[in-house]
Amino acid sequence: MLVFISLIIVSIVLYIYNKVMITRSGNPITQKYYDSIAKLFLGIFITSFGVSQYLFYETRLSLFMGILFLILGIMQINHGWRASRHYKNEYMKHAET
Template identity: 45%
Template sequence: MIIFPTIIALSLVLYIYYKVAILKTKDPLTQSYFNAKSRICLGSFVFFFAINQYLFYETQISLFIGIILLVLGGMQLNLGFKEVKHYRNEWKRLNPSS
């Protein structure tokens, strides 16, 4: 199963990328948008990490910890998608010419 480690590594790299991008920009709206994108990457990291750990160990304790991490990762993903949608609409509202 090479797909889960690939997704985990990619989401971790994108999380770090968006956190560094927050530091490079001065616009608060863009910073909030990048923070929402990084929240999506963090949520996908935790979500797929939980699935990968259960598939790797297949024990009862990894199932319980995996369920907790799945819920936390899903919550991060959900909140991140809502924030991205909100900040994208705000940017379109403030910049109608683009």
């Protein structure tokens, strides 16, 4: 249980950090990269929150909500991971020219 709580806290802190870094960056490609990393951490937060709530309450309603959060979190992680790889490659191409 302590693992999920620490994972929730770390992921929300890293999500906020990356959202702040978007405003500090002037390059649009770098902003998109930070946004995709922020989506990755948001997905980790949603997934770990859903699992944590099910393990804490262990009711049928928390099971359904946990499954919903798990699905949404995995979709967000997948989208963030793919976008971060894409924008990292775009940044490397842009830096070479």
